[in-house]
Amino acid sequence: MTQTQRPLRVLAAMSGGVDSAVAAARAVEAGHDVTGVHLALSANPQSFRTGARGCCTIEDSRDARRAADVIGIPFYVWDLAERFRADVVDDFVAEYEAGRTPNPCLRCNEKIKFAALLDKALALGFDAVCTGHYATVVLTEAGTRELHRASDMAKDQSYVLGVLDEQQLAHALFPLGDTLTTKDEIRAEAERRGLAVAKKPDSHDICFIADGDTQGFLATRLGRAEGDIVDESGAKLGTHEGAYGFTIGQRKGLRIGHPAADGKPRYVLDISPVNNTVTVGPAESLDVTALTAIKPRWCGTAPAGPGRYTAQLRAHGGETPVDAAMEDGELRVTFDEPVRGVAPGQAIVLYDGTRVVGSATIATTVRRTAPAPSL
Amino acid sequence: MAYLDHAATTPMLPEAIEAMTAQLAVTGNASSLHAAGRRARRTVEEGRETLAAALGARPSEVVLTSGGTEADNLAVKGLYWSRRAADPRRTRVLASPVEHHAVLDAVDWLAAHEGADVEYLPVDAHGRVHPEALREAIARDPESVALATVMWANNEIGTVMPVRALADVAAGFGVPLHADAVQAVGQLPVDFAASGLAAMTVSGHKIGGPYGIGALLLGREHTPVPVLHGGGQERHVRSGTLDVPAVAAFATAARLATDGQETFAREIGALRDALVTAVRAAVPDAILGGDPADRLPANAHFTFPGCEGDSLLLLLDAAGIACSTGSACTAGIAQPSHVLLATGTDPDLARGTLRFSLGHTSTEDDVKAVADAIGPAVERARTAGLS
Numbered sequence: 001m002t003q004t005q006r007p008l009r010v011l012a013a014m015s016g017g018v019d020s021a022v023a024a025a026r027a028v029e030a031g032h033d034v035t036g037v038h039l040a041l042s043a044n045p046q047s048f049r050t051g052a053r054g055c056c057t058i059e060d061s062r063d064a065r066r067a068a069d070v071i072g073i074p075f076y077v078w079d080l081a082e083r084f085r086a087d088v089v090d091d092f093v094a095e096y097e098a099g100r101t102p103n104p105c106l107r108c109n110e111k112i113k114f115a116a117l118l119d120k121a122l123a124l125g126f127d128a129v130c131t132g133h134y135a136t137v138v139l140t141e142a143g144t145r146e147l148h149r150a151s152d153m154a155k156d157q158s159y160v161l162g163v164l165d166e167q168q169l170a171h172a173l174f175p176l177g178d179t180l181t182t183k184d185e186i187r188a189e190a191e192r193r194g195l196a197v198a199k200k201p202d203s204h205d206i207c208f209i210a211d212g213d214t215q216g217f218l219a220t221r222l223g224r225a226e227g228d229i230v231d232e233s234g235a236k237l238g239t240h241e242g243a244y245g246f247t248i249g250q251r252k253g254l255r256i257g258h259p260a261a262d263g264k265p266r267y268v269l270d271i272s273p274v275n276n277t278v279t280v281g282p283a284e285s286l287d288v289t290a291l292t293a294i295k296p297r298w299c300g301t302a303p304a305g306p307g308r309y310t311a312q313l314r315a316h317g318g319e320t321p322v323d324a325a326m327e328d329g330e331l332r333v334t335f336d337e338p339v340r341g342v343a344p345g346q347a348i349v350l351y352d353g354t355r356v357v358g359s360a361t362i363a364t365t366v367r368r369t370a371p372a373p374s375l
Numbered sequence: 376m377a378y379l380d381h382a383a384t385t386p387m388l389p390e391a392i393e394a395m396t397a398q399l400a401v402t403g404n405a406s407s408l409h410a411a412g413r414r415a416r417r418t419v420e421e422g423r424e425t426l427a428a429a430l431g432a433r434p435s436e437v438v439l440t441s442g443g444t445e446a447d448n449l450a451v452k453g454l455y456w457s458r459r460a461a462d463p464r465r466t467r468v469l470a471s472p473v474e475h476h477a478v479l480d481a482v483d484w485l486a487a488h489e490g491a492d493v494e495y496l497p498v499d500a501h502g503r504v505h506p507e508a509l510r511e512a513i514a515r516d517p518e519s520v521a522l523a524t525v526m527w528a529n530n531e532i533g534t535v536m537p538v539r540a541l542a543d544v545a546a547g548f549g550v551p552l553h554a555d556a557v558q559a560v561g562q563l564p565v566d567f568a569a570s571g572l573a574a575m576t577v578s579g580h581k582i583g584g585p586y587g588i589g590a591l592l593l594g595r596e597h598t599p600v601p602v603l604h605g606g607g608q609e610r611h612v613r614s615g616t617l618d619v620p621a622v623a624a625f626a627t628a629a630r631l632a633t634d635g636q637e638t639f640a641r642e643i644g645a646l647r648d649a650l651v652t653a654v655r656a657a658v659p660d661a662i663l664g665g666d667p668a669d670r671l672p673a674n675a676h677f678t679f680p681g682c683e684g685d686s687l688l689l690l691l692d693a694a695g696i697a698c699s700t701g702s703a704c705t706a707g708i709a710q711p712s713h714v715l716l717a718t719g720t721d722p723d724l725a726r727g728t729l730r731f732s733l734g735h736t737s738t739e740d741d742v743k744a745v746a747d748a749i750g751p752a753v754e755r756a757r758t759a760g761l762s
Contacts, residue, residue, distance in 0.1 A: 074689070076685065078685070123760070124686055124755060
């Protein structure tokens with residue numbers, strides 16, 4: 001591990017999955033004094049996982065405990081359900097209600113894993129929190145810490161950690177970040193270490209929506225509110241049961257009866273919670289040339305002036321070159337080439353090479369063709 | 376390591392291990408009629424007689440079970456069903472609110488699924504049920520009471536209940552009283568006949584016997600409806616092939632625990648008092664839970680204001696001290712103790728509890744370990760606060 005200097009007292013967050021289990025095992029192997037902790041984030045801890053989705057169930061807690069026992073470290077379950085509900089779930093619902101598309105994983109890293117959990121860990125005498133994220137923390141010669149992409153770009157998760165500041169990074173340990181290993185190799189390593197979670201399926205979905213039905217989840221919290229689906233000229237094409245059920249760039253599930261005049265597929269271009277309207281149109285209208293983003297968080301010092309960066313706009317997205325600058329407290333970004341499927345509420349993470357510069361929440365976008373800016 | 380969680384389980388006594396291992400190599404189902412079965416039956420019945428003698432019961436009053444939880448369930452559900460079958464008006468169940476979950480959850484299940492009207496008896500600030508409270512509750516409508524259940528001594532805070540007086544009240548109305556005596560055996564004089572109880576739960580692994588065995592001491596006049604149906608091995612109220620090695624070891628442990636009770640209580644009580652003094656010296660605002668005098672001699676329960684019990688547990692565990700927060704957990708998530716809540720403790724305060732329970736392997740070194748570690752641990756846990 002590039003980030004290891006001396007043995008630390010480490011609190012390993014163990015979800016019950018294979019990555020965090022191997023991460024904890026590697027931290028032990030690196031000579032750290034490791035204690036495992038499973039975060040109970042669900043308000044209903046009695047729930048059992050159905051299928052392979054989600055986390056935060058009794059089964060996950062048991063899987064994590066079993067892994068900790070095999071690794072030979074103390075293990076505890078900490079109840080952070082109340083904090084998680086307030087900081088992540090309620091925020092998620094409110095963002096959708098406002099017509100935006102939030103990423104709850106970033107929010108959880110920012111507010112729970114590297115805030116509530118880290119604070120408690122530090123208070124109890126731990127030096128660092130260890131997770132199974134694929135990202136690298138580099139200690140510079142100047143003694144500062146930088147967050148970099150994982151060695152294996154295909155598994156890189158630095159995007160969801162882009163919200164961490166240098167203080168948080170100083171207490172973060174990502175033992176999986178600097179290995180050029182495939183997921184199969186991580187599973188093989190888990191197997192070799194006797195960890196029963198080696199064969200456990202990955203969880204991709206939002207952990208607090210166990211059945212994967214985000215629309216249903218939102219509907220029970222926000223209620224059904226019928227509204228119009230219109231085209232770019234404002235002509236009504238159909239109705240929907242709640243604007244929050246849509247994301248910009250969405251194509252499926254629009255249920256518009258008749259096809260477009262040109263016969264091309266139509267996509268969600270805009271969601272307007274004020275008049276409860278969803279605007280659809282052709283793919284070209286999704287092209288975004290520039291955006292503004294708010295609530296910036298920098299890994300280290302904020303950039304002094306305008307600069308050239310690459311930007312990543314979603315967890316599994318690629319990167320694209322941009323010009324970016326801070327103006328009036330907002331991050332203003334111009335894309336070299338138009339990008340599609342950019343939604344307010346999403347995080348934009350800026351990179352300088354492999355180094356994470358910082359992140360911000362997208363507020364407005366500028367379309368190449370669309371006359372109406374979102375929001 | 377300083378093991379101070381004997382109330383959770385205590386190491387098996389060497390004599391009990393010997394008795395158990397001697398039987399493990401021998402074959403025989405105690406229900407079989409052949410020589411092997413007869414031999415097994417003899418071991419079981421000798422064990423039953425030993426248990427009966429140790430606990431002040433007749434051998435026929437010993438119903439062997441898989442442990443304390445099963446015995447509690449058999450008493451609570453079984454007596455509810457049989458008493459209600461005899462008279463359909465009997466739907467009231469009177470219980471102390473500080474019971475172990477094996478009783479509490481069984482009682483709540485009866486309310487949810489069997490139409491029981493559960494009434495929780497009032498307790499004082501030490502968690503004690505007063506005989507007058509039981510009298511008042513029964514007297515409101517004696518004909519409708521199926522049973523009452525009040526533990527002999529509390530597993531969390533150590534308070535001892537006035538069992539004899541409670542049993543007298545219940546008997547006066549013809550109401551069967553059950554007591555969970557799992558924590559009491561070996562620490563207090565426990566005599567089933569003298570107690571006046573209708574039923575009493577005991578467990579093997581809390582007294583130096585093996586896991587997975589216990590008994591319900593049950594007056595001959597009571598025939599609870601079985602929870603487990605099958606071969607009817609135990610008075611037709613409990614079925615299942617008897618665990619011969621476990622019975623032998625359980626009986627051995629019970630004999631030793633009750634023979635040595637007086638000496639044990641005196642010695643362990645002195646060690647416990649030293650632990651209480653040490654904790655109070657290190658943390659002056661620590662609150663001793665339960666009755667300060669009339670309590671289990673091996674129990675020391677504390678509330679540390681401003682701390683989370685979980686944090687303390689982690690810090691003491693790291694310092695090589697094994698203890699418990701005393702409260703039950705759901706999937707490992709600590710809940711404020713129902714016992715403390717029942718005694719009127721503020722819910723935030725109730726999160727900062729630790730139970731130290733001593734046992735036959737405890738030493739002065741264990742007390743010293745706690746004396747050294749508790750002050751810094753509390754200080755640190757207070758910094759972490761109540762999240």
